[in-house]
Amino acid sequence: MNAKKIFNSWIVWVLLGAAVLLIFLPTLLGGNNGRIDTSVGMQLLKDDKVSEAKIFDGEQRVDLTLKEPLNVAGVDKGKNVSFYYSFPRGTQVVDAVDNANLTGYTDQPVQNNWFLSMLGVLIPFILIAGLFWFILARSQGGGSKVMQFGKSRAKLITKDMPQVTFVDVAGADEAVEELHEIKEFLREPGKFQAVGAKIPKGVLLYGPPGTGKTLLAKAVAGEAGVPFYSISGSDFVEMFVGVGASRVRDLFEQAKTNSPAIIFVDEIDAVGRHRGAGIGGGNDEREQTLNQLLVEMDGFDATTNVILIAATNRPDVLDPALLRPGRFDRQIPVEAPDMIGREQILKVHAQGKPMATNVDLKAVAKKTPGYTGADLANVLNEAALLTARSNAQLIDDRALDEAIDRVMAGPQKRSRLMKEHERKITAYHEGGHALVAAAMRQTAPVTKVTILPRGRALGYTMVVPDDDKYSVTRNELLDQMAYAMGGRVAEEIVFHDPSTGASNDIEKATATARKMVTDYGMSERVGAVKLGSSSGDAMYGQAASRDYSDAMANVVDEEVRSLIDTAHDEAYAALTENRHVLDRLALALLEHETLNQKEIEEIFHDLVKRPEREVWLSKDTRPVHSEGPVLSPKEIAGQQQDAVVIEKAGE
Ligand SMILES: Nc1ncnc2c1ncn2[C@@H]1O[C@H](COP(=O)(O)OP(=O)(O)OP(=O)(O)O)[C@@H](O)[C@H]1O
Numbered sequence: 213m214n215a216k217k218i219f220n221s222w223i224v225w226v227l228l229g230a231a232v233l234l235i236f237l238p239t240l241l242g243g244n245n246g247r248i249d250t251s252v253g254m255q256l257l258k259d260d261k262v263s264e265a266k267i268f269d270g271e272q273r274v275d276l277t278l279k280e281p282l283n284v285a286g287v288d289k290g291k292n293v294s295f296y297y298s299f300p301r302g303t304q305v306v307d308a309v310d311n312a313n314l315t316g317y318t319d320q321p322v323q324n325n326w327f328l329s330m331l332g333v334l335i336p337f338i339l340i341a342g343l344f345w346f347i348l349a350r351s352q353g354g355g356s357k358v359m360q361f362g363k364s365r366a367k368l369i370t371k372d373m374p375q376v377t378f379v380d381v382a383g384a385d386e387a388v389e390e391l392h393e394i395k396e397f398l399r400e401p402g403k404f405q406a407v408g409a410k411i412p413k414g415v416l417l418y419g420p421p422g423t424g425k426t427l428l429a430k431a432v433a434g435e436a437g438v439p440f441y442s443i444s445g446s447d448f449v450e451m452f453v454g455v456g457a458s459r460v461r462d463l464f465e466q467a468k469t470n471s472p473a474i475i476f477v478d479e480i481d482a483v484g485r486h487r488g489a490g491i492g493g494g495n496d497e498r499e500q501t502l503n504q505l506l507v508e509m510d511g512f513d514a515t516t517n518v519i520l521i522a523a524t525n526r527p528d529v530l531d532p533a534l535l536r537p538g539r540f541d542r543q544i545p546v547e548a549p550d551m552i553g554r555e556q557i558l559k560v561h562a563q564g565k566p567m568a569t570n571v572d573l574k575a576v577a578k579k580t581p582g583y584t585g586a587d588l589a590n591v592l593n594e595a596a597l598l599t600a601r602s603n604a605q606l607i608d609d610r611a612l613d614e615a616i617d618r619v620m621a622g623p624q625k626r627s628r629l630m631k632e633h634e635r636k637i638t639a640y641h642e643g644g645h646a647l648v649a650a651a652m653r654q655t656a657p658v659t660k661v662t663i664l665p666r667g668r669a670l671g672y673t674m675v676v677p678d679d680d681k682y683s684v685t686r687n688e689l690l691d692q693m694a695y696a697m698g699g700r701v702a703e704e705i706v707f708h709d710p711s712t713g714a715s716n717d718i719e720k721a722t723a724t725a726r727k728m729v730t731d732y733g734m735s736e737r738v739g740a741v742k743l744g745s746s747s748g749d750a751m752y753g754q755a756a757s758r759d760y761s762d763a764m765a766n767v768v769d770e771e772v773r774s775l776i777d778t779a780h781d782e783a784y785a786a787l788t789e790n791r792h793v794l795d796r797l798a799l800a801l802l803e804h805e806t807l808n809q810k811e812i813e814e815i816f817h818d819l820v821k822r823p824e825r826e827v828w829l830s831k832d833t834r835p836v837h838s839e840g841p842v843l844s845p846k847e848i849a850g851q852q853q854d855a856v857v858i859e860k861a862g863e
């Protein structure tokens with residue numbers, strides 16, 4: 213921990229001061245409490261000025277209460293009547309007290325309230341200890357807000373003149389298009405003001421992490437050539453009330469004096485959460501910050517020329533007040549890129565990286581479904597690192613393949629020596645996934661199987677569709693569940709002793725089954741009903757709320773179980789029917805560790821596919837309607853061409 217930082221913080225000094233004060237307080241107070249000289253005390257007793265006396269044997273102290281207020285020399289106590297003095301050991305003092313004419317007299321032997329005096333000494337130390345504990349806890353909690361407190365705010369608010377432009381943002385054309393207008397406005401506000409056009413005050417970019425939200429915001433500033441002020445929502449959330457709000461004020465002031473400008477607030481959900489939500493109800497500080505933000509936004513007028521861009525992965529938890537017209541009324545989704553987008557992003561990041569001539573970025577894009585811009589940038593960087601490490605000059609396919617796996621699952625664990633039996637289990641497990649996937653009717657081809665451990669996985673099987681998919685059908689989901697169970701079922705069939713390696717598969721299959729029942733309306737017994745709300749604030753530990761009865765919960769559980777059971781049966785059937793293929797695959801895996809799509813297809817040449825499933829009916833009283841869909845114009849055109857070809861062939 214950085215001690216210097218701690219002592220920079222005034223709050224620490226204040227607390228330390230308080231503790232020191234407390235240590236010396238008893239002494240200081242003692243002086244004021246009317247300590248008098250022994251001789252004076254004895255004289256007072258003699259002069260019959262004392263009404264009550266208390267002797268504390270242990271402390272060798274006598275407390276006196278006088279009959280009337282007295283200004284004793286050296287002790288200006290005004291109207292006080294309580295004094296005490298210390299006495300030397302001996303009977304002298306006791307005699308003096310005895311001889312005096314007192315209304316009350318107590319002799320307290322050695323009892324001397326040690327507990328209380330100990331407490332007086334201990335409390336300051338407890339305070340100091342508590343203080344340090346507090347600092348430690350804070351700094352470990354990742355926030356270390358105490359330490360930042362005294363720091364200049366300018367460091368949290370960064371000003372930048374970004375050089376990036378829209379060209380650097382690939383595969384996010386819709387978002388870029390929306391932002392073009394903002395750029396135009398910042399460049400030529402007069403043009404918009406002249407026709408009375410209202411420009412949005414705030415733009416909200418939302419989407420998964422790493423999709424380029426920050427990059428987009430910077431690109432707007434870069435294109436318009438205006439300063440870019442950025443701060444993260446989590447920086448606002450200070451422990452001291454009022455700091456966040458004043459920081460917001462600062463930020464807007466800075467931006468306004470340098471307008472036109474862009475203010476970028478990352479992770480706005482940290483301040484912009486629905487008020488009164490989260491653990492323990494509201495958080496005053498956060499609310500104040502949020503309110504200040506709203507006030508500042510409302511204060512924008514047509515001549516302000518400042519645009520607020522915010523980013524979040526959780527638009528669902530934002531306070532509705534933020535989304536009202538005149539605030540973040542423009543909301544732009546920034547999604548993970550599609551295949552073409554991925555290729556474009558790869559092209560952007562491949563600049564300045566020498567590639568082997570046979571490298572096909574389109575193929576890389578195809579192998580990386582679901583990867584975000586940040587992932588792809590990472591893939592190319594990893595590939596470059598691997599190339600440099602092996603002293604090669606050009607990045608080739610092998611480096612790219614390894615980089616893709618690395619980004620997905622972490623580096624290979626070559627050093628991990630697996631026992632032969634464990635490798636065999638893994639080979640059958642992964643073989644089981646691959647075989648069941650290939651035996652299903654609605655599943656994309658298996659493109660890779662490996663038993664090289666990587667990250668936390670012992671191996672993995674990759675099933676990648678030819679095209680991006682935006683929705684999934686019931687049969688496809690059932691297929692997915694079946695091949696998720698495939699690994700576990702293969703272990704069962706071959707070894708009669710399943711391992712723990714399947715826990716992740718089981719978790720995935722169960723999650724799919726539950727969604728089919730509660731979200732997708734794919735269970736006959738439950739029907740097309742949405743159960744529970746998915747807006748549960750998982751980040752704050754709230755589970756999705758359940759808005760159905762216990763009886764319905766039972767039905768859901770039964771349906772989930774039955775779906776899993778069916779998947780288990782299907783995997784079992786596929787694997788037992790093709791046991792010889794499974795053995796062949798396991799053997800190849802044990803020998804080569806990794807198999808590519810071509811090698812897998814060869815092994816599967818005599819694989820028996822599962823039959824199509826029966827037509828699914830949502831209810832018995834809704835029988836199969838035999839008419840299928842119409843042909844699309846494209847299909848009709850295709851058919852006519854076929855007919856022409858057949859005619860030609862028949863000539
Ligand atoms: N569409 C894209 N085109 C080019 N590069 C991209 C794209 N998306 C992301 N990147 C790369 O990923 C990096 C991280 O992206 P960025 O920080 O903008 O993501 P983000 O959406 O703001 O993520 P977070 O939500 O985690 O803040 C960028 O600096 C850039 O190198």
Ligand SMILES: [Zn+2]
Nearest residue numbers: 699713714717
């Ligand atoms: Zn598995």
